[in-house]
Amino acid sequence: MDTEFKSFFDAAPPLRDSLxxxxxxxxxxxxxxxxxxxxxxxxxxxxxxxxxTVPLEQRCVRYIDNFSSGHRGxxxxxxxxxxxxxxxxxxxxxxxxxxxxxxxxxxxxxxFDLTEESNVQARPQHTEALKRAIRDHHAAVEEGLLLKxxxxxxxxxxxxxxxVAISMRGLGSHGIFYLAAAVSDFYVPWESMEEHKIQSAxxxxxxxxxxxxxxxxxxxxxxxxxxxxxxxxxxxDQNILLKKAHMALRKYNMHxxxxxxxxxxxxxxxxxxxxxxxxxxxxxxxxxxEKPLIDLLVQKHSAYIEQSKHDSSN
Amino acid sequence: MDTEFKSFFDAAPPLRDSLxxxxxxxxxxxxxxxxxxxxxxxxxxxxxxxxxTVPLEQRCVRYIDNFSSGHRGxxxxxxxxxxxxxxxxxxxxxxxxxxxxxxxxxxxxxxFDLTEESNVQARPQHTEALKRAIRDHHAAVEEGLLLKxxxxxxxxxxxxxxxVAISMRGLGSHGIFYLAAAVSDFYVPWESMEEHKIQSAxxxxxxxxxxxxxxxxxxxxxxxxxxxxxxxxxxxDQNILLKKAHMALRKYNMHxxxxxxxxxxxxxxxxxxxxxxxxxxxxxxxxxxEKPLIDLLVQKHSAYIEQSKHDSSN
Numbered sequence: 020m021d022t023e024f025k026s027f028f029d030a031a032p033p034l035r036d037s038l039x040x041x042x043x044x045x046x047x048x049x050x051x052x053x054x055x056x057x058x059x060x061x062x063x064x065x066x067x068x069x070x071x072t073v074p075l076e077q078r079c080v081r082y083i084d085n086f087s088s089g090h091r092g093x094x095x096x097x098x099x100x101x102x103x104x105x106x107x108x109x110x111x112x113x114x115x116x117x118x119x120x121x122x123x124x125x126x127x128x129x130x131f132d133l134t135e136e137s138n139v140q141a142r143p144q145h146t147e148a149l150k151r152a153i154r155d156h157h158a159a160v161e162e163g164l165l166l167k168x169x170x171x172x173x174x175x176x177x178x179x180x181x182x183v184a185i186s187m188r189g190l191g192s193h194g195i196f197y198l199a200a201a202v203s204d205f206y207v208p209w210e211s212m213e214e215h216k217i218q219s220a221x222x223x224x225x226x227x228x229x230x231x232x233x234x235x236x237x238x239x240x241x242x243x244x245x246x247x248x249x250x251x252x253x254x255x256d257q258n259i260l261l262k263k264a265h266m267a268l269r270k271y272n273m274h275x276x277x278x279x280x281x282x283x284x285x286x287x288x289x290x291x292x293x294x295x296x297x298x299x300x301x302x303x304x305x306x307x308x309e310k311p312l313i314d315l316l317v318q319k320h321s322a323y324i325e326q327s328k329h330d331s332s333n
Numbered sequence: 334m335d336t337e338f339k340s341f342f343d344a345a346p347p348l349r350d351s352l353x354x355x356x357x358x359x360x361x362x363x364x365x366x367x368x369x370x371x372x373x374x375x376x377x378x379x380x381x382x383x384x385x386t387v388p389l390e391q392r393c394v395r396y397i398d399n400f401s402s403g404h405r406g407x408x409x410x411x412x413x414x415x416x417x418x419x420x421x422x423x424x425x426x427x428x429x430x431x432x433x434x435x436x437x438x439x440x441x442x443x444x445f446d447l448t449e450e451s452n453v454q455a456r457p458q459h460t461e462a463l464k465r466a467i468r469d470h471h472a473a474v475e476e477g478l479l480l481k482x483x484x485x486x487x488x489x490x491x492x493x494x495x496x497v498a499i500s501m502r503g504l505g506s507h508g509i510f511y512l513a514a515a516v517s518d519f520y521v522p523w524e525s526m527e528e529h530k531i532q533s534a535x536x537x538x539x540x541x542x543x544x545x546x547x548x549x550x551x552x553x554x555x556x557x558x559x560x561x562x563x564x565x566x567x568x569x570d571q572n573i574l575l576k577k578a579h580m581a582l583r584k585y586n587m588h589x590x591x592x593x594x595x596x597x598x599x600x601x602x603x604x605x606x607x608x609x610x611x612x613x614x615x616x617x618x619x620x621x622x623e624k625p626l627i628d629l630l631v632q633k634h635s636a637y638i639e640q641s642k643h644d645s646s647n
Contacts, residue, residue, distance in 0.1 A: 072398070080515070080569065080595065084386070084398045113427060116442060127440045128430060133468050139460070141453045154447050201394070205538045224519045224542040255394065281394065 023232045030209045031174040040168060040179055044107065044186045047166040051105045052190070062104045062193050062320070065183050067200035068092020069111025071173040075207055075226070082172075083228075085201035089114025091251075091284070091309065092199040096165070097155070098313035099197070105164045107183055109176070111200070112169045118155045120307075121148040173203045177234055184242035192327035194246035195320055196238065201253065206231050235271035247323045249275040249316060253284070264291045275319060277312070290315055337546045344523045345488040354482060354493055358421065358500045361480040365419040366504070376418045376507050376634070379497050381514035382406020383425025385487040389521055389540070396486075397542075399515035403428025405565075405598070405623065406513040410479070411469070412627035413511070419478045421497055423490070425514070426483045432469045434621075435462040487517045491548055498556035506641035508560035509634055510552065515567065520545050549585035561637045563589040563630060567598070578605045589633060591626070604629055 034040070048063060055061035069092065070085030093115040096106050100117075108117065122145065123129040130145040141149050159165035168183075170176040187194040205228035239248050250273050252264040257280050264278035268291060278289040288308060290297045299315060301308040348354070362377060369375035383406065384399030407429040410420050414431075422431065436459065437443040444459040455463050473479035482497075484490040501508040519542035553562050564587050566578040571594050578592035582605060592603040602622060604611045613629060615622040 075397070076569070080400050080567070082398055082400065083389070084396055086394050086396065112438070116439065119441065122441065124427070125430065127433065127436065127444075127463075127466065128470055130441075131463075131467050132471065133464060137464060137468075139455045139463050139467060146453070149441075149445075149453050150447060150451060152441065153445050153453060154451075156442055157446065223544065226540045226542065228538040228540065230537065253394070255390070 024234075024237050027208075027232050028178070031178070032209060034175060034178040037178065037182065041182050041186070043166060043168070044183055047105070047107065047163065048186055048190070050163050061190070062195070063107065063187060063190055064099050064104045064195040064197055065107040065109060065180075065187065066092050066096050066099065066197045067109045067176075067180065067202075068096075069114035070201040071111070071176045071203050072171055073173055073203045073206040073228075077209070083203065083205070085203055087111070087114065087201040089116075090120055092197075093117045094120055094307050094309040095197060095199060095313055098309050099317075100159055100164060102313060102317045104195070106159075106166070107187075108165060108167045109179055109183065109200070110167065110169055112171050116152075116156065116167075117159070117165065118152045122152060173206055173231060174209075176200065176202065180234070180238070181242055184238055184246070187243060187246060191245045192247065192324045194243065195316075196243065196246055196248045197316075198235070198248070198250045202234070203231055205229065233271065235267075235273065239272050245327070247275075247320050248273050249277060252276055252278045253281060254278075255281045261289065261291065261296065264289070268293060274323065275316065288312055290319075292319070338548075338551050341522075341546045342492070345492070346523060348489060348492040351492065351496065355496050355500070357480060357482070358497055361419070361421065361477065362500055362504070364477050375504070376509070377421065377501060377504055378413050378418045378509040378511050379421040379423060379494075379501065380406050380410050380413065380511045381423045381490070381494065381516075382410075383428035384515040385425065385490045385517050386485055387487055387517045387520040387542075391523070397517065397519070399517055401425070401428065401515040403430075404434055406511075407431045408434055408621050408623040409511060409513060409627055412623050413631075414473055414478060416627060416631045418509070420473075420480070421501075422479060422481045423493060423497065423514070424481065424483055426485050430466075430470065430481075431473070431479065432466045436466060487520055487545060488523075490514065490516065494548070494552070495556055498552055498560070501557060501560060505559045506561065506638045508557065509630075510557065510560055510562045511630075512549070512562070512564045516548070517545055519543065547585065549581075549587065553586050559641070561589075561634050562587050563591060566590055566592045567595060568592075569595045575603065575605070575610065578603070582607060588637065589630065602626055604633075606633070 051063060052061065069089035070087040073083040075081045075083065089110055092110060096108050096117040099106050130142055130149055132140050132142055134140045168179055170179055208229055235250055250267060250271065252260065252267050254260045254263060260278050260280055264276045267273060268276045274292065276291045278291055285301065285308060287298055287300045290299055297315065299308060299311045302311060365377060366375065383403035384401040387397040389395045389397065403424055406424060410422050410431040413420050444456055444463055446454050446456055448454045482493055484493055522543055549564055564581060564585065566574065566581050568574045568577060574592050574594055578590045581587060582590045588606065590605045592605055599615065599622060601612055601614045604613060611629065613622060613625045616625060
């Protein structure tokens, strides 16, 4: 397992700003650890969000992408902050940001006008959503409770996740990984990738993609063996969803797998653990399904922390 | 040629809002035609912008994407408007918008603060760029000179382009197609596509992609035979760039091919016609390369209109 992963990492283009990322993550965790007990949370969650890309060419023009608006990760981040967690938000560039899910897509052009005095002014129907987005987002960042780290490719994603995981080790059972990102299953190994743009010809194009090494197992067993790990299983076929969720739970030794079906994922999800399946529904049209989901996961995390204390005192 | 294209269209998922798109395009062109001579342009350009996607599954989780920020198309739209054209901006959802290229990526969260009185206020360093974006963008839309039509997949892109092209026929030589979008060369035919999410297994994934029928030829010869057609050739390998640009010029009977190399595309482009190659450079750090490019293309379009008049009077 580890060799396969090592060769994937060795062949990947090195992360450009890895020292800067490491420094930011270390400072964020140090600050939250030092201030814990003084009204600050010691609990830290790494929320991953959005899809990863797989380049098909080294000088990248074409790539395979995984669909994800990042809505689940962004909204879950809000509820984790509300529950007293510090959040490392590892997100795909351009996807949904915490506190922004109620804004239209092209928010800048759709939410503002110029006044006659040539001042920038929010349109009345968007004013409340804008205020909430700007106030709550800026507050979380400025108070040092929200650290945002962007990625685009699978190579960037896995390298940043490794940095975060290793930095969070010292938190023991107080750390969570909430892996909502849609991670590529297949990739083109860097060394076998075309250097230049693939030329279109008259015939069909045959591509062979290699499976991405299973990061979940390395995360769980090597990078962050004491953290509470939650992964997601998205399927479009309801019939195989729970079976696949239980398989993932066992195979990667996850604490929780959140099962969701593409067409109903905003209405309900199923929280799968080794001894139960709990269906969580959206309670009303104002609050999202992430509210009861995060409530339940925080309970399960608290129980896990208690169990870990008990285990270590025996 | 036409059969190949017909079978591509027959197999594609039908455009959901095709009646609405047709109505908007018709109104836009009618309005600009009726008002021409009363200080309104009769010239209309369709600018395509951003990359198209190719779904790998019918209920789409994974897709192949073509990299394009949409910067070229957005900035070119500004210069076409300045030159007195009405613009149909056919753009990939989420890509760069006209007048917005000087704003940061997450413009909403990076450009605004809340005042103590809880009003939304632009941060001083972004105020001028914000005013320009909101003022100029809204003015162009409200004056009926800018029509924006979004797409995501290759199927949506080609169906909308067909609607626009057929609607623009009546403009004769006064219409331009400025095809800056990065269009997929390969796709998975809808009928041979997996219905559900492709399952990751232990082995490699082999994919066979079919070439997309060459839309340029159909556009030029069937949809819009009298319009002035400009296509783009992007390569990462400087050595084959001009050769490929000349091939495209002949093969698709384009009036102009704009050749650009990935790494230098913001500094220079080469305008290729059947009898010349003109290199256009960015003139300074304030104005983009699109300024001299559009100046030159407007000259060439004017010459084309004159030539068409002359041809039809003979």
